[in-house]
Amino acid sequence: MSVNKEILFIKPIFKENIWGGSRLNTEYGYQIPSNTTGECWAVSAHENGDCLVSNGQFAGESLAKLWKEQQALFGNIGGDKFPLLIKIIDAKDDLSIQVHPDDTYAKEHENGSLGKTECWYILDCKEDQEIVIGHNAKSKEELVSLIEQKKWNQLIRTHSIKKGDFFQINPGTVHAIKGGTLILETQQNSDITYRVYDYDRLTDGQPRQLHIDKSIDVIHVPFVEEKYQEDKDVKSQCKKLIACNYYEVYKFEITKEEEFLQDKAFQIMSVVEGEGSINGTNIKKGDHFILPYQFGTYKLDGNMTIIASNPTI
Known part of the structure; x- marks a missing residue:
């Protein structure tokens, strides 16, 4: 609960x-x-x-x-x-x-x-x-x-x-x-x-x-280009962009309803394209919000792109 x-x-x-x-x-x-x-x-x-x-x-x-x-x-x-x-x-x-x-x-x-x-x-x-x-x-x-x-x-x-x-x-x-x-x-x-x-x-x-x-x-000399592996999970509308010592960043590309789990210390979300809803609450481009600890499962629906992040513990 x-x-x-x-x-x-x-x-x-x-x-x-x-x-x-x-x-x-x-x-x-x-x-x-x-x-x-x-x-x-x-x-x-x-x-x-x-x-x-x-x-x-x-x-x-x-x-x-x-x-x-x-x-x-x-x-x-x-x-x-x-x-x-x-x-x-x-x-x-x-x-x-x-x-x-x-x-x-x-x-x-x-x-x-x-x-x-x-x-x-x-x-x-x-x-x-x-x-x-x-x-x-x-x-x-x-x-x-x-x-x-x-x-x-x-x-x-x-x-x-x-x-x-x-x-x-x-x-x-x-x-x-x-x-x-x-x-x-x-x-x-x-x-x-x-x-x-x-x-x-x-x-x-x-x-x-x-x-x-x-x-x-x-400045680090010589410059070494950062290499990272993008998450290619095609089953979900969410993919991980990066995990480093300070944060994890995810991209949600929502075109249909999907349920997700917020099991991090907390998660920050920014709607950067489109509009939709989270658990029935309307959200739109330009909205920013935090899902607190133990928020649990939630549903995203609509046509929108969200960039989300959480601290690396």
């Missing part, structure tokens, strides 16, 4: 960015602060954006407070912070070329912060689009030389993408989202980013801060 059958619907928070656009409004119907809104923090308990529950007995409570005071909802897995952060990113223009630290480096250099492992599901992109993943330096010396000489085209690697692609971005990986791309990002609960290069853009007449020394510290 399930302890808690109440779904926790989450109210997103929005962030304006120099590279942001308006698609979070036009594609998802969100009420965004401006036409330079780059990020929807869809499920977050981070101090820079703490989402509220929008329904039920916990309506109006922040996710960070729930994590602290209602651990039973999350399987009593412990830890100071809610472990994951889910974003939708609307890159109207190119994001900076950047890199993230791992837990060890971030703890030492960023006041005890978590590092940042993340993954990207490509929601949409323009034709013949690319992203930046990796670099071409064979040694730290070559890396430093290419950065100092600003030979960015020689340094960075690009990867062609299409809607529905999926990428794991481990700490130490040089990466950047290019303009005209919409992605759903699943990541550790961290807001630490080191900018390597920002195209010499100005904000209020000033270039944005770069973090060259820290970037050189954490």
